Amino acid sequence: MSRVPKTRKEMPLTPLSFPTVGSMGKTGTWRTFRPEVDYSKCTRCTLCWIYCPDAAIIRQADDSPKIDYDYCKGCGICANECPVKAITMCREEEE
Amino acid sequence: MMVTVKEFSKEEYLLKGHAACAGCGPAISLRLLFKALGNKIFLVVPACCTTVIQGPYPYTSFSVPLQNVLFESTAAAASGIVAALHQRNVKDITVVGWAGDGGTVDIGIQALSGAAERETDFIYICYDNEAYGNTGMQRSGATPYGAWTTTTPSGKRERKKDMPLIMAAHKIPYVATACPSYPIDFVSKLRKAKEIKGTKYIHILAPCPTGWRYDTGKTVELGRLAVQTGLWALYEIENGKFKLNPPSDRLIDKAKRKSVKEYFALQGRFRNLTEEDIDRIQKGVDEDWENYRAQTSCSASDATLHGKI
Numbered sequence: 071m072s073r074v075p076k077t078r079k080e081m082p083l084t085p086l087s088f089p090t091v092g093s094m095g096k097t098g099t100w101r102t103f104r105p106e107v108d109y110s111k112c113t114r115c116t117l118c119w120i121y122c123p124d125a126a127i128i129r130q131a132d133d134s135p136k137i138d139y140d141y142c143k144g145c146g147i148c149a150n151e152c153p154v155k156a157i158t159m160c161r162e163e164e165e
Numbered sequence: 166m167m168v169t170v171k172e173f174s175k176e177e178y179l180l181k182g183h184a185a186c187a188g189c190g191p192a193i194s195l196r197l198l199f200k201a202l203g204n205k206i207f208l209v210v211p212a213c214c215t216t217v218i219q220g221p222y223p224y225t226s227f228s229v230p231l232q233n234v235l236f237e238s239t240a241a242a243a244s245g246i247v248a249a250l251h252q253r254n255v256k257d258i259t260v261v262g263w264a265g266d267g268g269t270v271d272i273g274i275q276a277l278s279g280a281a282e283r284e285t286d287f288i289y290i291c292y293d294n295e296a297y298g299n300t301g302m303q304r305s306g307a308t309p310y311g312a313w314t315t316t317t318p319s320g321k322r323e324r325k326k327d328m329p330l331i332m333a334a335h336k337i338p339y340v341a342t343a344c345p346s347y348p349i350d351f352v353s354k355l356r357k358a359k360e361i362k363g364t365k366y367i368h369i370l371a372p373c374p375t376g377w378r379y380d381t382g383k384t385v386e387l388g389r390l391a392v393q394t395g396l397w398a399l400y401e402i403e404n405g406k407f408k409l410n411p412p413s414d415r416l417i418d419k420a421k422r423k424s425v426k427e428y429f430a431l432q433g434r435f436r437n438l439t440e441e442d443i444d445r446i447q448k449g450v451d452e453d454w455e456n457y458r459a460q461t462s463c464s465a466s467d468a469t470l471h472g473k474i
Contacts, residue, residue, distance in 0.1 A: 089180060097184075141182045146188070
């Protein structure tokens with residue numbers, strides 16, 4: 071991120087974009103439904119991690135998922151694909 | 166070579182916070198592409214949803230080299246990059262043309278056909294969401310019969326172009342179809358393609374919640390249903406030898422295929438289908454599968470013919 075030029079003089083001659091986490095900002099704000107993981111049910115199959123289109127599910131050292139709520143768009147694929155239904159979608163404003 | 170999901174790298178080259186819609190099928194496909202090939206690749210991307218996924222200038226959510234090119238010139242630009250890498254004696258970079266169905270089936274077909282004829286050593290991947298999704302769902306050559314798009318408001322009246330078989334007719338060494346709902350099949354096909362020299366073509370069915378009008382959580386389920394109903398067959402054609410891959414290989418028997426209705430019921434774009442339309446589509450699917458059955462049984466004799474003409 072530090073490589074992104076700040077002034078016009080630092081800009082390269084041809085249009086060039088730099089890899090940035092959150093190029094569209096915190097996409098978690100797009101979310102209506104929030105996935106919640108029940109770790110007692112989770113079997114560590116890592117399917118939610120591989121199917122997440124936003125790479126917002128972090129696969130931890132023990133293969134359990136950790137959801138990055140800053141970037142999760144709340145599509146619900148993880149909840150739909152979980153074989154043991156350990157992920158539920160809750161409405162954002164509700165607890 | 167056995168591949169499992171747990172063996173996939175934890176490294177992410179599609180960075181978080183990209184601009185794809187929630188539940189994007191192409192974004193899952195992109196992640197799987199990076200899981201399969203790592204970051205030693207050079208992506209060539211024409212105008213398509215992937216240019217949107219990158220995010221606004223001067224930021225990009227891709228941490229691999231990527232060149233944005235004109236709509237029709239994916240394969241031509243990729244040929245140039247292959248030549249440049251060859252000239253500089255760079256051997257460990259795989260050049261990947263990554264285009265949507267509009268950029269492959271309609272607009273980019275002549276450049277792709279030319280590159281295949283020149284036997285350019287690259288992988289061309291068409292991710293097919295069955296319309297021009299980037300500009301708001303206009304009909305493309307890959308839109309299936311009966312589907313709603315903004316330019317076919319009462320449903321398309323023509324059939325989908327069979328692009329993988331068009332590419333197979335170029336006698337290229339490897340043609341395959343894949344679907345992100347089957348990640349192991351997807352990744353093993355890409356890894357196999359990487360090892361083969363010559364033009365490789367992979368066609369991916371990537372469900373699009375925005376354009377197909379379904380709940381964002383059903384992307385993977387729809388991809389799976391497309392395969393299970395037989396509307397999308399997973400196969401590979403290696404040196405002219407046709408082979409159905411699991412789970413499609415079990416579906417040759419018609420009784421094992423689900424009814425296409427199950428696939429249509431989930432999607433808003435097929436809401437206008439009449440019973441006659443559904444019968445016609447089911448008949449088309451059954452005909453396709455008769456062809457697959459015929460090709461599977463005679464591919465052994467075909468393999469010897471391939472390359473000698």
